[in-house]
Structures are given as structure tokens and as C-alpha cells.
Amino acid sequence: LRGLPLxxxxxxxxxxxxxxxxxxxxxxxxxxxxxxGALRALEVNPLWVNGDQVEALDVLIVTETEPSK
Incomplete structure (x- = not known):
């Protein structure tokens, strides 16, 4: 993971x-x-991290109205 030093x-x-x-x-x-099965996309940007604190500051979730079977 390139960001590990951070x-x-x-x-x-x-x-x-x-x-x-x-x-x-x-x-x-x-x-x-x-x-x-209804999920089509899930995006978290950014995921804020400060020590023990972790927060998803912006989340996009795209679903279908009818789940796939």
C-alpha cells in the first residue's frame, strides 16, 4: 500500500x-x-482518518429498485 507511511x-x-x-x-x-444484490456502486471519497477516528465524509450509493436474482 503506497499510502502506508501516511x-x-x-x-x-x-x-x-x-x-x-x-x-x-x-x-x-x-x-x-x-x-x-441491489447494489450497483458504492463510493467513499474521502475516508478521513485521524488516529482512532475514521469517518466516511462523502458516500455515494447506487442501487437498483428491483434486486437481481
């Missing part, structure tokens, strides 16, 4: 909690799965 506290920033980031990503995956 997550490790580059330029004097607080190191990111990688477990918290993984939990956020897993939560997004669980939300996507809960849509039962």
Missing part, C-alpha cells in the same frame, strides 16, 4: 488505528451485502 504517522501526524480502518471497511462491506 497511515503510520508521516510528517508528524498521529498514526492511524489500522484496526479501526479495517472495521470501517468491513462495516461498508456488511452494508453492501445487506442490500441483497
Amino acid at each position: 497511515l503510520q504517522g508521516a510528517r508528524g501526524a498521529q498514526p492511524a488505528n489500522l484496526d479501526a480502518i479495517a472495521e470501517a471497511i468491513a462495516g461498508l462491506a456488511a452494508a453492501a451485502l445487506s442490500l441483497n
